[in-house]
Amino acid sequence: MQLVARPIELHLTDPFRISRSVQHSASNIVVAVTHQGLTGLGEAAPSSYYGESTETVLATLPRLASELGDDPFQIEEIMARLQQVIRLNPAAKAAIDMALYDLQGKLLNVPLYTLLGISAQRTPQTSFTIGLASPAEMARKAQAAQAYPIFKVKVGTRNDLENIKAIRDVSNAIIRVDANGGWTPKEAIQTINALAPYGIEFVEQPVVAHDLAGLKLVRDNVAVPVFADESCVALEDIPRLSECVDGIVLKLMKSNGINTLLKMIHTARACHLRIMLGCMIESSLAITAAAHLTPLVDYADLDGNLLVSDDPYRGVTVDAGRLVLPSAPGLGVQPVDVMH
Numbered sequence: 001m002q003l004v005a006r007p008i009e010l011h012l013t014d015p016f017r018i019s020r021s022v023q024h025s026a027s028n029i030v031v032a033v034t035h036q037g038l039t040g041l042g043e044a045a046p047s048s049y050y051g052e053s054t055e056t057v058l059a060t061l062p063r064l065a066s067e068l069g070d071d072p073f074q075i076e077e078i079m080a081r082l083q084q085v086i087r088l089n090p091a092a093k094a095a096i097d098m099a100l101y102d103l104q105g106k107l108l109n110v111p112l113y114t115l116l117g118i119s120a121q122r123t124p125q126t127s128f129t130i131g132l133a134s135p136a137e138m139a140r141k142a143q144a145a146q147a148y149p150i151f152k153v154k155v156g157t158r159n160d161l162e163n164i165k166a167i168r169d170v171s172n173a174i175i176r177v178d179a180n181g182g183w184t185p186k187e188a189i190q191t192i193n194a195l196a197p198y199g200i201e202f203v204e205q206p207v208v209a210h211d212l213a214g215l216k217l218v219r220d221n222v223a224v225p226v227f228a229d230e231s232c233v234a235l236e237d238i239p240r241l242s243e244c245v246d247g248i249v250l251k252l253m254k255s256n257g258i259n260t261l262l263k264m265i266h267t268a269r270a271c272h273l274r275i276m277l278g279c280m281i282e283s284s285l286a287i288t289a290a291a292h293l294t295p296l297v298d299y300a301d302l303d304g305n306l307l308v309s310d311d312p313y314r315g316v317t318v319d320a321g322r323l324v325l326p327s328a329p330g331l332g333v334q335p336v337d338v339m340h
């Protein structure tokens with residue numbers, strides 16, 4: 001198999017602010033893996049929080065490419081080899097994993113959901129994310145996003161109550177909140193209890209990733225379900241998190257791609273955890289790959305492509321909030337520039 005990689009730049013419609021950072025664009029990498037005249041596509045959305053950058057992905061991919069072998073169906077073998085060549089680097093591995101699944105689907109002429117035995121009819125609704133801004137600006141964003149029945153609102157600041165009030169004043173949508181580790185356990189308990197009367201479905205990552213005792217303390221002292229995102233990266237994180245939280249957030253880019261995510265989904269089920277599938281700022285290429293797995297989980301937060309103004313791919317669509325999977329072979333993703 002031959003691998004080619006190229007960087008792509010995605011520009012955000014609005015600056016995307018969370019409790020620890022602000023982002024104006026995303027420098028992602030598209031990977032093309034070719035075998036027997038067919039090409040599978042994958043995407044890496046590196047995150048500095050998880051130790052990756054455009055540079056680390058572009059430097060790592062050639063080392064991984066030499067381990068691909070000549071059978072794209074040997075995904076278990078291939079992913080195990082990639083893990084031995086270099087640890088971590090999850091987005092680089094996710095791009096290859098995604099391209100291999102796309103290639104498998106194209107070689108068999110079936111969509112990924114069929115290849116995995118998943119019903120395309122069971123996709124959930126996705127939330128739409130509202131980043132941190134002034135209360136008036138967050139209310140404006142909520143009004144502009146009326147087509148979405150679920151909002152994921154970024155919190156983890158001093159103004160959380162004001163911000164949520166402002167959104168609630170203009171919208172009856174379901175609201176989930178994500179602090180990205182921005183609170184101490186004490187702040188989390190106080191703020192979540194103050195936010196609860198506004199109708200909060202669940203809260204993501206109230207305290208820093210390593211503070212599992214803090215997660216448990218928060219969970220034991222609030223009435224809103226608590227989910228772990230940054231605390232949940234590897235398969236072995238899941239059993240210990242089941243003692244501390246009600247649910248977990250899984251993402252292709254922090255966990256090496258589809259193959260590992262499937263294992264994490266089943267492990268989380270065995271631990272009685274609820275599951276949300278989330279994303280980074282990604283084009284429709286990676287978002288569609290994740291969307292194929294959503295019939296297996298409880299909640300979807302797959303809106304990274306909806307926040308960019310120059311998405312170079314078309315794949316999954318959203319109808320009244322619900323994810324609609326494409327039925328073309330593999331991921332079912334097409335570049336925008338060859339569609340006309």
Ligand code: MG
Pocket residue numbers: 178180204205229230249278
């Ligand atoms: Mg999150």
